[in-house]
Structure formats: structure tokens, C-alpha cells
Amino acid sequence: MKTIFMTCLLITVLLSIASWSSAKDHKDVEHLKIVQLAPMNETRSLMGAAKGKDGKLYVFGGAYDPQANSVAFRSTVECYDSNTKKWSYRHSMPGPKAWHRASTALDGKIYLFGGSTDSTPSKDVWAYDPVTDSWDTSLPQMLLEERDTVAVTAKDGIIYLFGGYWNYNTVQAFNPSTKIWQIKSPMPTGRWAADGALGPDGKIYIVGGGAPGEPDYGVYNILEVYDPATDTWETKFPMPTARNYLGAAFGRDGLLYAIGGEVYGAGRTGITYDVIESYDPQSNSWDTAGHLTEKLTSLSGATISDTFGNIHIHGGGILAGPMWISSQNLHNFIRSKHPKKNNSLNRESPKTK
Numbered sequence: 001m002k003t004i005f006m007t008c009l010l011i012t013v014l015l016s017i018a019s020w021s022s023a024k025d026h027k028d029v030e031h032l033k034i035v036q037l038a039p040m041n042e043t044r045s046l047m048g049a050a051k052g053k054d055g056k057l058y059v060f061g062g063a064y065d066p067q068a069n070s071v072a073f074r075s076t077v078e079c080y081d082s083n084t085k086k087w088s089y090r091h092s093m094p095g096p097k098a099w100h101r102a103s104t105a106l107d108g109k110i111y112l113f114g115g116s117t118d119s120t121p122s123k124d125v126w127a128y129d130p131v132t133d134s135w136d137t138s139l140p141q142m143l144l145e146e147r148d149t150v151a152v153t154a155k156d157g158i159i160y161l162f163g164g165y166w167n168y169n170t171v172q173a174f175n176p177s178t179k180i181w182q183i184k185s186p187m188p189t190g191r192w193a194a195d196g197a198l199g200p201d202g203k204i205y206i207v208g209g210g211a212p213g214e215p216d217y218g219v220y221n222i223l224e225v226y227d228p229a230t231d232t233w234e235t236k237f238p239m240p241t242a243r244n245y246l247g248a249a250f251g252r253d254g255l256l257y258a259i260g261g262e263v264y265g266a267g268r269t270g271i272t273y274d275v276i277e278s279y280d281p282q283s284n285s286w287d288t289a290g291h292l293t294e295k296l297t298s299l300s301g302a303t304i305s306d307t308f309g310n311i312h313i314h315g316g317g318i319l320a321g322p323m324w325i326s327s328q329n330l331h332n333f334i335r336s337k338h339p340k341k342n343n344s345l346n347r348e349s350p351k352t353k
Contacts, residue, residue: 032276032289032290032334032335032336032337033334033335033337034290034291034292034293034332034333034334035332035333035335036293036330036331036332036333037080037085037312037331037332037333038080038085038086038087038331039087039329039330039331040059040078040080040087040314040315040329040330040331041078041087041089041329042064042074042076042078042329043064043065043315043327043328043329044059044061044062044063044064044074044302044314044315044327044328044329045062045063045064045098045297045298045315045316045317045323045324045326045327045328046062046063046098046099046298046323046324047059047060047061047062047063047074047098047100047301047302047314047315048060048061048062048097048100048101048102048112048115048151048301048302049102049301049302049303049304049312049314050102050103050104050110050304051104051304051305051306051307052079052104052108052110052130053104053108053130054130054131055082055306055307056079056080056081056082056130057079057080057082057304057306057312057314058077058078058079058080058090058102058110058128058130059077059078059080059302059314059315060077060093060097060100060102060110060112060128061073061074061075061076061077061093061096061097061098061100061115062074062098062315062327063098063323063324063327064324064327065324065325065326065327069325071322071324071325072096073096073097073098073117074096074098075092075093075094075095075096075097076089076092076093077089077090077091077092077093077128078090079130080312080331082306090128090130090133091128091133091134091135093112093126093128093135094126094135094137096117097112097115097116097117097124098115098116098117098324099114099115099116099121099147099148099165100112100113100114100115100116100124100147100301101113101114101115101149101150101151101161101301102151102301103151103152103153103159104153105153105157105159105176106153106157106176107176107177108129108130108131109127109128109129109130109136109176110127110128110130111125111126111127111128111139111151111159111174111176112124112125112126112127112128113125113142113146113149113151113159113161113174114142114145114146114147114149114161114164115147116147120145121145121146121147121164121165121166122145122147123141123142123143123144123145123146124137124141124142125139125140125141125142125174126139127139127176139179140179140180140181142161142172142174142181143172143181143183144166144167144170144172145166146161146164146165146166146167146170146172147164147165147166148163148164148165148192148193148210148300149161149162149163149164149192150162150163150194150195150196150206150300150301151301152196152197152198152204153198154198154202154204154228155198155202155228156228156229157175157176157177158173158174158175158228159173159174159175159176160172160173160184160204160226160228161173161174162187162194162196162204162206162226163187163190163191163192163194163206163209164192165192165193168187168190168191168192168212169186169187169188169189169190169191170183170186170187171183171184171185171186171187171226172184184231185226185231185232185233187206187224187226187233188224188233188235189209189220189222189224190212191208191209191210191211191212191220191222191244192209192210192212192244193208193209193210193244193245193300194206194207194208194209194210194220194244194246194300195207195208195209195246195247195248195258195299195300195301195303196248197248197249197250197256197305198250199225199250199256199281200250200254200281201281202227202228202229203225203226203227203228204225204226204228205223205224205225205236205248205250205256205279205281206223206224206225206226207222207223207224207239207246207248207256207258207279208220208221208222208239208242208243208244208246208248208258208261209222209244210244210245217263217264219242219243219244219262219263220238220242220244221238221239221240221241221242221243222235222238223235223236223237223238223239223279224236236279236281236284237284237285237286239258239277239279239286240277240286240288241258241261241273241275241277242263243258243260243261243262243263243273244261244262244263244264244300245260245261245262245297245298245299245300245323246258246259246260246261246262246273246297246299246300247259247260247261247299247300247302247303247313248300248303249303249304249305249311250305250309251278251305251309251310251311251334251336252305252308252309252310252336253309253336253337254280254281254282255278255279255280255289255336256278256279256281257276257277257278257279257289257311257334257336258276258277258278258279259276259292259296259299259303259311259313259334260272260273260274260275260276260292260295260296260297260299260313260316261273261297261299262297262298262320262321262323263320264320264321270319270320270321271320272295272296272297272317272318272319272320273295273296273297274291274292274293274294274295274296275288275291275292276288276289276290276291276292276334277289278336289336292313292332293332294318295318296313296316296317296318296328296330296332297316297317297318297319297320297323298315298316298317298323298324298327299313299316302314302315302316309336310333310334310335310336311333311334311336312331312332312333312334313330313331313332313333313334314330314331314332315327315328315329315330316328316330
């Protein structure tokens with residue numbers, strides 16, 4: 001009897017350990033918590049967004065569908081306060097704009113670059129001051145007109161613009177202190193509608209994007225990293241899902257998250273994604289981190305990290321291609337944790353460029 005009892009006890013203990021281990025692994029893999037916060041007052045796609053030095057989130061302009069199969073452009077500005085969990089309107093932009101990008105400089109102002117309301121890009125540079133709720137339109141224009149670019153402020157205080165629909169691999173650098181523009185080392189892979197973010201290491205990570213030229217509208221899964229200190233590029237392991245108009249931001253866990261996006265090809269047929277993939281700079285590897293509650297595109301420039309490293313995804317569209325027809329007022333929120341890397345797609349890093 002004693003032997004039978006001890007055997008049953010051992011089996012019970014082993015089953016409990018296995019159950020605990022399985023639950024722990026599942027919790028580690030499912031490391032994203034995605035919730036929807038208060039929606040914006042207006043639907044928007046192809047907008048600009050940035051976190052102010054006050055910790056509040058700002059969205060600028062964008063496109064929407066005022067009636068069936070049409071497009072219009074907004075000049076309105078909305079601000080989200082995480083303390084009150086509410087959106088409020090701020091002073092509108094100097095004019096309506098879409099396909100523009102925004103980034104906050106060290107001086108606390110938010111700078112908007114390029115964009116358009118038709119197929120012609122602009123060289124516009126507008127600065128918004130959250131303290132005075134006012135705009136400055138007297139800044140020197142971009143060296144090259146652009147839309148669908150990527151704007152990131154580096155630790156050196158310089159705002160870098162990467163690629164775009166017209167000057168695919170050009171890197172333009174703007175110094176808000178001196179108001180001087182410079183051309184930097186070009187991207188190894190020219191592209192538009194990519195997205196990017198500043199990493200904890202001070203380098204800028206540019207991921208995804210569209211291939212130059214029509215009619216096939218190819219997309220990339222390429223991840224290239226720019227070092228502002230040396231003006232050099234390095235190619236990292238590509239993300240699993242090629243796409244453009246995706247969102248990208250670093251979470252508080254030190255991982256780069258690539259969110260949603262689309263493929264829009266020949267014949268004007270497209271696929272929109274809900275996948276969220278994470279990149280670990282330490283191991284040069286990708287994981288499938290989770291999924292949005294629905295498929296979304298037009299997230300480039302609309303995805304930002306808050307003061308605590310949580311990721312906010314604003315608006316976007318459900319349909320690939322003319323995403324303004326399906327523009328949303330959604331405010332998705334991602335709180336990342338520290339995942340156990342047990343499902344990595346790790347490879348040797350491609351040759352440094």
C-alpha cells in the first residue's frame with residue numbers, strides 16, 4: 001500500500017509541475033496585451049503622430065472618406081491625455097495634409113515634414129508648440145520634396161528623414177537648433193511607406209516598405225539600421241512578413257515591434273495584416289508576438305511609444321490601397337512584457353553594408 005501511495009503521489013507532483021510549466025510557457029509566449037482606449041474624435045489614415053515632451057500624444061491631419069469612394073484631407077489636430085483618458089482638439093495645422101510625418105525634437109516642438117493632398121509631394125516644414133498651441137511655418141524647407149517618408153529624432157537632437165515615394169533611398173537630416181539641412185548616407189535599400197524607430201542603443205531601425213515604381217508595388221521585409229554617430233548602415237535579419245504601411249515602435253522590453261500593414265499589388269488587389277512581429281536586437285531574431293484585434297494598414301507614422309514604453313496605434317484603414325475609404329478612429333494600446341524567446345526565427349546577420 002505504501003508503494004502504491006508513493007507512486008500516486010509522484011505522478012501527481014509530476015503532472016502539477018508539467019501543468020505549471022506549460023502555463024508559464026504560454027504566458028511567456030503571449031507577452032502582448034492589446035486593448036482599445038478611447039477612440040479619436042475623427043477617422044484618419046495616412047496621418048502624422050508624435051509624443052510631446054509633456055507626455056501627451058498628438059495626431060495631425062490625415063485622409064478620410066467623406067462619402068462613398070471619395071477622399072478628403074484633414075487639418076485638425078487631436079491630443080490624447082493618458083491621465084484623463086480623453087481626446088481634445090488643438091489648434092489646426094496651417095492646411096490639410098496627408099502622407100506627412102511628425103517627430104518631436106529636443107526643444108519640445110513637434111516638426112511635420114512633407115506630405116501632400118494629391119500626387120505631388122511638398123517640401124513643407126511646420127513646427128507645432130504644445131505649450132503655446134501654435135504653429136511656425138517660417139522654417140527652411142526640406143532639401144527634397146517628399147511624402148511617405150520616415151521621421152525619427154536621434155539622441156544627437158537631429159531629425160532624420162528616410163526615403164519616401166519620390167526619393168527612395170535619400171536620407172535628409174534637419175537640425176532644429178541651427179535650422180540647417182544636410183544629406184546623409186543613403187539607405188542601402190530605397191523604399192517608401194516604411195516605418196522606423198529609435199532603439200535603446202541610439203541607432204535608428206527602418207523596417208519594411210514599398211519597392212520603387214509601378215505597377216507591381218512590391219514590398220520589403222528588410223530591416224536596416226542606421227547609426228547617426230558614424231553615418232553608416234547595417235543590414236539585419238529580415239522580418240518574416242513583407243509589407244508596407246506598417247507601424248513600428250520599440251516597447252519597454254527593448255524589442256522592436258512591426259505592426260499591421262499591407263501588400264497592394266498589380267491589378268490593384270491587396271492584403272491587409274493584423275500580425276505583430278517583434279525583433280530582438282540582442283539576438284538578431286524575430287518572433288510572432290501577437291495580433292491586432294482586426295487587420296489594419298496605414299500605420300506608418302501613426303504608431304508611437306509613450307513615456308513608459310507602451311505602444312499606441314492610431315487610426316489606420318481596413319482596406320489595402322485606398323485605405324482612406326475605410327479610415328478608422330481606433331486607438332489601440334499595447335503593453336509589452338519580457339517574453340521568453342523560445343520561438344525565435346534566428347539567423348546569421350546578413351553582410352554589413
